[in-house]
Every structure is written in structure tokens, then in C-alpha cells.
Amino acid sequence: MTTQARRSVTIEDVAQHAGVSRAAVSKVIRDAYGVSDEMRVRVTASIAELGYRPRASARAMRGSSYTLGFEIPSIHNHFFPKIITGAMTALAESRYQLIIAPAGPDHDQGPQAIEVLADRQVDGIVAISSRVPQEWLEELGRTTPLVMIGRHHASVHYDTLVADDIAGAALAVRHLYDLGHRRIVHLTLAEGVPDATSSTPHGVRALGYERVMRELGLEPEFLRVDPDDARGRDGGESQAYAAVFELLDRADEPVAIFAAHDELALGVLRAVAELGLSAGQASVVGYDDTDIAEHPRMSLTSVNQSGTRMGAIAVRLLLERIAGRAQSVHEVVAPKMMARGSSAAPEHRAHERRRRTP
Amino acid sequence: MTTQARRSVTIEDVAQHAGVSRAAVSKVIRDAYGVSDEMRVRVTASIAELGYRPRASARAMRGSSYTLGFEIPSIHNHFFPKIITGAMTALAESRYQLIIAPAGPDHDQGPQAIEVLADRQVDGIVAISSRVPQEWLEELGRTTPLVMIGRHHASVHYDTLVADDIAGAALAVRHLYDLGHRRIVHLTLAEGVPDATSSTPHGVRALGYERVMRELGLEPEFLRVDPDDARGRDGGESQAYAAVFELLDRADEPVAIFAAHDELALGVLRAVAELGLSAGQASVVGYDDTDIAEHPRMSLTSVNQSGTRMGAIAVRLLLERIAGRAQSVHEVVAPKMMARGSSAAPEHRAHERRRRTP
DNA sequence: AGAGTTGTGTAGATCGCTCTACGTCCATCG
């Protein structure tokens, strides 16, 4: 294990050490056709002895970089780590490595993080950001294998993977309805926020919410927050808190709140906690079933869209694409309801009319 | 904005379009010396018109890839995103991009994630994993700018950045002592787990704990968990839960538990919640002050080591290194106590001797 | 005026790998 400090060991060094050509070494490390057993053994030994590691950037120039890139819109939303975990597990035995490019705090940096990956010549990209124009993605998908998570529209040049958000929203609303709630408010992103178009998870959840509410003969009631308002990099938790605090403070009857994702739901729970309301007085349902939801102190009812499975599927789709599949695929996974303590049968507040201000 | 689908636009295309040499274009994009205003304008225009983006892998072959790599040991520990956030903010105005390589679920993959970054020819690496041998890092630091977070030992070939874990542990213990607690248990990682040597955060916290306990005339009492036991990728939360459940179930007197990090503390809180104990009966202090600690439903007392600041400092150190600084630096940041509801003055349990089993 | 400076641009080598094309050896076959 002689390691020379100055310049690190290249394929040339290995070739010389093994007494063969560069091409031969290349074949061995790529497990390509045309290598005898004897040669494979010899080269492998040299590689080990010299501690050689092929440089991804050099490989990327002609062949592949053996790297898959994941773009995640926010490093704070605990849902994304689930996807990554699923992806890493799926990738464990493969020769591919995974790197993550987080989108910057300025949310308009939609494509930027994805470009970072493309510039790095990754062999394929999984992206989640909903704030990226469709055409832009089509363009990218034309040259790079691409899987978009959370796009309800199928595409020609890239694969899409999405949870059935209509069904998920229905699960949430029905759960609350079955508990006995009749005032069910949907907390979601402000219109104008690019996420909220109909093809995005939030947009579709809102749609599903509205649809089920009407089916149930209830009047939809939206509460919208704009996470961009906050320079507070918390994904809307504090906006949700403020908006819901006001709403709940005003309300005298039981209210159920269906938040478009757990981050928002946490803000809701904060307001509920500060107002000292019970789950019956203010029921909360989140979306994503992030790790923390299950904690007994949180006990947040949430819709699970199995992030780990999505991560694994995304990887599978991407590898298929890289392997050559031409036509695009649109996969949909089914969500599950996770009922917990934050939602309960409606319970009327004591008659002393309480009102507080933050 | 004519974008040719087939082969993407290279520096050669830009050069031809602008009627200059490749070298000239290269100078412009690197903002290098020897470009006239007139040329800069012309080239910039061509770049914009063609939608040219330099490929990081090609750049990396001779120059730099303008990429910094962050290795994080676990995608689940909510402390690390804080560091990333700080780093991204610090990097916002620079030409450098940030990518993340998460360590795999198998914890022995210490160096692997770091190697992934090194193989990608990043210009510098910030790594957090404590499960990497010192010599290995020295070797790496010899060839690549490297900042290690959470290493208490200074090094010759890389910079180190650490919070004062002795002081942090003292803050935690003193806080509990001042509340009136006398039985203060330290929940930390099992010996044998590589993290727990004296140079790692957990090792040093344990050391600090022991030291302060003795100063206060109290007997240290360790409770150790081994996160590797769990194939449960939860960073020890479930082990912590199990261990503490048993301890608390047995105890009749108030117990204070100082957990080595918030992830463990959440497990403790889970046990506390299930046993229905008050903060006075079982006080909990965590470490890292992750986002969730501050939530009123959690209200976890925790030691804050300002992850965002650490991220920003790490970036600064790395950029200094890249710029040429030769001798290594060892920075220490001071922790802060965040007292919240999970810790309270000891309160004796009601006399009916309760005992439950999971 | 000749010799330095600057300032600006280009040519061409080079980074470390992969890939195509081709050469060689050897066994098999008509």
C-alpha cells in the first residue's frame, strides 16, 4: 500500500505496474469484454497495491461518471431524506454513486441545483423541485436520463413518479369526516407560488381536497401561506403557525386542519399547543408521514406516501433509462393513512369564550 | 436561445460563434487576466445566446471543478442540514457549488462517501464522519483541501472545526444540577463504537460529563446504546428508547438524562411519554438543538452548537485552503444552553409504586 | 530610434480516462 503523496495514481501507473496497456486496465475496471482471467487477476492486484481509484471526471469525459444526482428542493423538509434512503438502499449493490444537490434557500433557484448536477456530468438525475418549467425539463431530458418525482403530468423525455395525491387528500378528508368533523380547512401554499399549479403535489392535493369536500356536501375552505414570505428557511412552518393561530383563536367550534405537508402541520401543531387546544377542538392531519410525526410527543396524523419506496423506484427507472429504455414511464404509488393522536372526534370548547393574541 | 438537442454546446461552439479562440472564451468564463472589455462583451453575449454551460468534469481535468463536497454521516440526523444551510448561505455569492455525499446506511462505510467526493474531483471537502481513521484523513488532506467537523484533534494536513464539547456537556449537567437533580445519567454511544474515542464529539461530551459530575461530587452513570444494533437506520433513537424505558420503568426517584445528541433524546422523550412521566420525574437534555427541539410539542432542552455558523466557518476555512493557506487551523465554537420544557426541577413520583413493561 | 513594457489574443499541449479500430494468436473447419 505504497501511497505517493505528490500526484495521485492514475490508470497509467497501474498499467505500468501490471505491465499491460492502459486500455487493458480500463477494461478490467469497467468489467468489459475481452479480458483473460490471468490479466484480470494481475490488474486487480496492481490496482489494490497502488490504491488506484479512477477519477469520475476523467471517466465522464468519454464514458459515464457512474454517478446519479438527486436534487432536493429543501434540505429542511424531512420527507426528502426518506427518498434518499430508499435510493441509497436500491443503489447499494450497484456501481453507481449518489450525490445530492440541495436547492438554495432562495426558492427561485429552481433549475439551478439541477444544472449543478448536469454540469457535473452525472449519468442520471432524479429531481423533485416543482418550480421548474416543463419545457426546460423536456430539454434536459432529451440529453440526460431524468426522473421527476412529484410530477403528475407524464412527459416524453423523462420519467415521472408520483404519489396519488388525489387519493391522499381524499384519505385525509375522509378520515376527518369520519371522526365527525364538518369544518375541514385545507392549509396549502399560496396561489402564485409556482408549486401550486395543478401538476404539482400541492396543487393536486388541493384539487383532491376540494373534490372530496364537495362530494361530502361540505364547503371547501382554504388557508394559504406563502413560504417565500419568510426569509426564515423553515419551509413555511412559521407562516403556517401564524395563519392558523389566528384562525383557531377566532374559532369557537371545532376545526379540522388538513395541511399540505408535515412541515406546515408542525406549524399548525405549534399554534394548537400554544392555544392549549385538544385534538378534538383542533384536529390536524399532515402529509408525508415524516419521521417525527410518529413520535408520541407529536403524534401527528399524516398521509404516508412511502418515500423510501419512491426513492427505490426512482433509482430503478433511472437505471432502466441509462440502460437504454427509450419511451417514458409514469408511475403512481398509493398513499396510506396513518391515524394518530393529533386528530380526534370533534369536541366543543368550554363556554368561557377564550381569546388570546400572540 | 437556440438549443441544439443532439450534442450540447461546448466552449468550441462559443469560440466559433464569437469568432475568437477557445482560450479566449476560457479566460472570460474564469474571469482571468488578459481580456479586453470588447472581447468580454462579445463572448458573454455568445455564451448567453448559445446557452453554454462549462462542464465541471472537463474543467476538473486541468483546473478546478468549482465544487465543494460535503460528506454527512447520516441523512436522518437533523443537525447536519443546519451545517449545510450555513454553508450554502456562505457560498451563495461565490462561484462554488456544493454537493452532498451521504454516508451509506452501513455505518462502516466511513471513508466511502468521502472517497466518492474525492473521486469527483471536488476542489475541497468538508466531512463530518467520525468513523474515519486519522491517518487516512492525513493522506487525503495532503492532496485535497479538507475540513473536518467534530474533530477535537488538530491535524497537520487539514483544518478542524469543533464545538467545545467539554463546555457543552458542562452546560447540560450544570443546568440539571441547578434545577435540583442529583441523579444525572449520560446516554451516549456504546464503547467500541468508533465514534466514542476521545477525539470525537461523543467521546468528549462523555468526558466533559464525567468531569463535571465529579466536580459536583456526583457519581457518573452511563447508559450506552449501540446504533449499529438496529438495522433501523434511525441513528439510535429506538435503542435509546428501549434502554431508557427500562431504566425509567425501574426508577422511583427523579432521573435526569443527558443524551449525547437530540436523536437519542427523542428516543428518551418517547419513553418518557409512554411512561407518562412529567419533566420533573424524568428530565431530558439533548444536544445539537435541532429544529424540532424547539417545537412546543417537543420542547426539548438542548445544547446548541450553532450548526449554521459551523457550516459557514467550514466554508471559509475551505476557501482559504483552496486559496493557498498552507498551515492548518483548529477552530472551536462555544455552545449555548437552550432550556426548555423537557427539563424541570425534580418532582417525586406519587407513592403508588408503578411499574409497567413494554 | 531602439529597447523595454503592457495589454491582448492564439496555438497547442495536457489532464485521465474510454472507445474504436485493428493486430495477433490460436483453435477449428472445409
Add this chain to the structure above:
DNA sequence: CGATGGACGTAGAGCGATCTACACAACTCT
């Protein structure tokens, strides 16, 4: 026995950038 074809290796071009020279003006000094 020469042709055929498969197995195994090698040579050398090429990927897209950067970087080191160096050329050529246009100025500025003696």
C-alpha cells in the same frame, strides 16, 4: 493447408476544458 473466426491486447484518437507559451500590437522610456 489456407481460410475463418473468436478471444485477447494494444495503439491512438478524442472528450472539453485549462494552462503555458508565445506572438503581435501599441505604448512608454531612455
